[in-house]
Amino acid sequence: MRLSVTGCGYLGAVHAAAMASIGHEVVGIDVDVRKIDALSRGDAPFFEPELPELLRAGVDGGTLRFSTDAAEARGAAVHFIAVGTPQRKDGHAADMTYIDAAVDALLPHLQPGDIVAGKSTVPVGTAARLAELIAPTGAVLVWNPEFLREGWAVVDTISPDRLVVGVPAGPEGERAADVLREVYRPAVERETPFLVSDYATAELVKISANAFLATKISFINAMAEIAEVTGADVTQLADAIGHDARIGRRFLSAGIGFGGGCLPKDIRAFAARAEELGRGESVAFLREVDAINLRRRERAVTLTREALGGDVVGKRVAVLGAAFKPHSDDIRDSPALDVAVRLKGLGADVVVTDPAAVENARRAHPQLAYADARDDALRGAEAVVVVTEWDEYRRELDPAHASSLATGRVVVDGRNCLDADAWRAAGWDYRGLGRP
Structure with a gap:
């Protein structure tokens, strides 16, 4: 099948x-010339594991190409729409500028019978509005939300845990659902749940899933916070x-909280x-979920300051991590970088490291070392703050x-991912969030 993907950022490129x-023939379209090149x-x-191999195989094999020309669609x-919906600068609502621009660019090139499949996370009601714009072309809109985890995006796309397709009522919706089944045939043949719903339900599935995870x-x-006072x-x-x-254990790891380009916004x-x-x-309740999340970043800073005698001015602090999570170079709303910036603001001599995100962090926060x-x-550090749980820090770093490298013996575990007993046995003043 021939497919187009409008928007070649994180979601679209993957x-x-x-x-x-x-096995599909795919053209990716984006207005960013450097990205397309x-x-x-x-x-x-x-940075995304397995993506470089897939890109090279597709480009070299002729099944994948990229263009800045919407007519290539x-x-x-x-036609998949995979553009971003960032938070508006003037409030908390989603910025629909890129979604609207993507649809406007596609409209002249749509033909009767085409399927337009939205993958972006959008406010409920968006699909119904866009369907009216698309209808005169004879194309049909469906909403097919993504459920990608950064660091596992390739796996989540090829072998998803479920597929959701919001379609209009009637025969055209049934046909559109069948077309999407064909697009995802390998996953469907593995009996991946394929859920067909109305537009509003499909839009709410992604946003409510993220709200639940953030709440957990x-x-x-x-x-x-209660553990710390008891x-x-x-x-x-x-x-x-x-x-x-x-309840389950996943997403019940206390620390400095969530970040990235999805959950917060x-x-x-x-x-x-x-x-x-x-x-x-x-x-x-989501307002309080957000507030709790932001408070934990400040708590990590407070623990560091307390462990260093109440003052961090002029003291070298090694911050291990910059990405908002491991296996990613994404620094959007990164709790790790937020902690580093706050310590720097208090006068600490902060040095940040990360296996993948240093260059992105340097561009965003040049004031940090x-x-x-x-x-x-670690060399010469008076305190070590672990804020992204890369294996290089949580498993491979021996206390x-x-x-042998640091001059101080303070370690603040912002992700509660270290072996507290091992670090204490090695002479470190270990501080975890919500741990005695």
């Missing part, structure tokens, strides 16, 4: 490469309640849309080795 890898060479413009059976993370961080250990608490099959946009619909009280190698960051 989707285009993955679709080509399962890189992708056309088979070079990934961001003409003739595709399905902030719940355990709220428990960490002497309880939040990691043991999470283990205990995680054994309840109704999505819960804010959800709350803003609920207000527009006159049901703001239904998701009012950076080290490409972990050991260079004795760290002692």
Whole structure:
């Protein structure tokens, strides 16, 4: 099948490469010339495991190409829209500029029978509005939300845990659903759940899933706040309640909270849309979820300051991590960088390192010092702050080795990912969030 993908950022580039890898002929379209040039060479413009191999295979094999010309989409059976919906600069609502621009660019090239498949995370009601714009062309809109985890995006695209398709009522919706089944045939043949719904439900699936995950993370961080004043250990608490099959252990790791390009802006946009619909009280709890999340960043800073005698001025602090999560170079709303910037603002001599995100962090925060190698960051440090749980820090960093490099013996575990007993046995003053 011939497919087009409008928007070649994180979502679109992965989707285009993955679709080509399962046998489709794909053209990716974006207005960013430098991005298109890189992708056309088979070079990934961001860090994502397995993506470079897929890109090169698709480009070299002729099943994947990229262009800045929207007319290249003409003739595709399905046109995916995979542009960003960032938070508006003047509020918490989603900025629909890129979605609207993508649809406007596609309209002249759509033909009767084409399927336009939205993948972006949008406020509920968006699909119905866009369907009216597309209808005069004879094309049909469906909404097919993505459920990608950064660091696992290729796997999540080729082998998703579910597929959701929102379609219009009637025969055209049934036909559109069948076309999407064909697009995702390998996953469908593996009996991946394929859920067909109306537009509004499909839009709400992604945003409500993100709201639930954000709530679960902030719940355990709220428990960490209680643990800190009672002497309880939040990691043991999470283990205990995680054994309840109704709750589960995943996303119950207390620390400095969530970040990235999805959860923070999505819960804010959800709350803003609920207000527009006159049901703001239904998701009012998301405001507190957001507030708890942001408080944990400051708590990591406070722990560092307390461990260094109440003052960090002039003291060298090694911050291990810049990306918002491991296996990614994404620094959007990164709690790790937020902690580093706050420590720098208090006068600390901060040195940041990360296996993948140093260059992105340097461009965004040139006021910080950076080290490409972990050991260079540790050398001479009076305190070590772990803020992204890369294996290089949580599993491969031996406390004795760290002692041979650092001058101080303070370690603040912003992700509760270190072996506290091992670090303490090696002579370190270990501080975790929500741990005695």
